[in-house]
Amino acid sequence: MTNAMHTHAAAFVHAVRAEISKLCSLPAIWLVLAGTLVLTIVLSIAFGTNANIDPDSGVNILDYGVTAVTWTQVGFFLLGVIAATSEYIGGQIRTTLVAIPDRTVQRLAATTALIPLAFTGAIVTVLTSIATILLIAGTSLDNIDLTLAVRITLSAAGYLTLMAILSSALGFLIRKAIPAAAILLVYLLIISPLLQGQDWYFLPDIASYTLWFAATPETAPPAALAWLVLLGWTLTFLLPSMISASSRDT
Numbered sequence: 001m002t003n004a005m006h007t008h009a010a011a012f013v014h015a016v017r018a019e020i021s022k023l024c025s026l027p028a029i030w031l032v033l034a035g036t037l038v039l040t041i042v043l044s045i046a047f048g049t050n051a052n053i054d055p056d057s058g059v060n061i062l063d064y065g066v067t068a069v070t071w072t073q074v075g076f077f078l079l080g081v082i083a084a085t086s087e088y089i090g091g092q093i094r095t096t097l098v099a100i101p102d103r104t105v106q107r108l109a110a111t112t113a114l115i116p117l118a119f120t121g122a123i124v125t126v127l128t129s130i131a132t133i134l135l136i137a138g139t140s141l142d143n144i145d146l147t148l149a150v151r152i153t154l155s156a157a158g159y160l161t162l163m164a165i166l167s168s169a170l171g172f173l174i175r176k177a178i179p180a181a182a183i184l185l186v187y188l189l190i191i192s193p194l195l196q197g198q199d200w201y202f203l204p205d206i207a208s209y210t211l212w213f214a215a216t217p218e219t220a221p222p223a224a225l226a227w228l229v230l231l232g233w234t235l236t237f238l239l240p241s242m243i244s245a246s247s248r249d250t
Contacts, residue, residue, distance in 0.1 A: 015105060019113035028082050033121045036075025040129045043068035048136035060214035061139055062152055065130035069156060069212075072125065073205070076118060076160040077184045080167025083114050085177040107172065107245035111165055111238065118164035122157035126212075148214060156212035162234045163204065169237035173244060201226065204233040 023029055047067050053059075130149065134141075171180040192205055199219045201207045207229040210220040220226075 012105060012109060015109035016112050019106075019110045020117070023083055023113055023117055026082070026086055028086065029079065029117070032075050032079050032082060036072050036079075036121070037125055037128060039075070040068045040072045040125050041132055043071060044129050044132035045136065048133045053133070053137045060148075061133065061137060061144060062130060062149055062214050064137075065133040066126060066152060066156055066212055068129045068132075069126055069160075070205075070209070072129075073160055073163065074185065074188055075125075076122060076164045077167040077188065078181055079118060079121070080114065080164040080169075081171040081177055081180045081184065083110070083164075084168040084171030085175060085180065088175050103245040104242055107242055111168060114164055114168055115161060118161040119157055122160035123153065125160075126153045126156045152212045152214065155208075159204075159208040159211065159230060162230050166204070166234045166237045169234075169241035172241045173237070202229060204230050 044065075044067075047064060051064055053061060053064055130153070133139075134144070167180070167184055170183070171177065174180045174183075188205065192203070195203065195206065199206075199217065201210065201219075201221050207221065207226040210216045210226050211223055221229075
């Protein structure tokens with residue numbers, strides 16, 4: 001039993017490494033991450049130069065620091081879609097399944113491989129957004145709450161990583177990049193902004209804002225409940241993608 005478990009564990013680790021290597025070899029992945037970072041800097045500069053960033057305004061400067069990410073989070077949704085659908089371009093998925101015949105294991109390995117890439121990219125993006133605002137405002141690190149900054153950064157990165165996983169699952173279910181991306185973009189750029197004042201904290205992005213902004217509405221749910229909302233939405237797409245993987249030929 002122990003040897004069998006060790007063999008399965010070693011095979012899974014090998015599968016994860018192969019999936020990480022595959023993701024890192026995709027130019028589209030790096031283009032999305034780089035584009036997201038550049039757009040975050042541009043929007044942060046735009047917000048920082050036009051906003052009245054005043055210590056006496058009562059608004060925490062860290063809230064300005066992550067404002068750009070509320071828009072550039074789109075990049076992490078696209079990251080997940082590309083990670084899942086790229087294999088269906090040119091039939092690469094068949095080669096992958098020859099190397100990893102167990103489709104459920106392959107899907108789980110692909111999801112696991114996406115996590116460190118998305119989380120690292122999210123950390124860099126959020127820190128860059130905050131740093132840009134601090135530079136524009138001329139605020140030093142001594143004038144901000146570093147503990148709060150760490151919490152906001154980790155919370156935002158965790159949310160973006162979960163949404164990359166959700167998007168990857170959706171992309172796998174649809175298997176086409178454009179329809180999957182279109183669904184997510186319509187929600188993020190059209191539907192969600194219209195619902196911002198509704199306190200609909202059962203929606204993932206609206207729930208997440210209570211986790212990575214210093215100022216939260218009085219009606220905001222506890223942090224634990226907000227994380228459960230994010231996990232619930234992620235699993236709602238991830239579990240069907242796992243089930244679907246086990247029943248597909250490709």
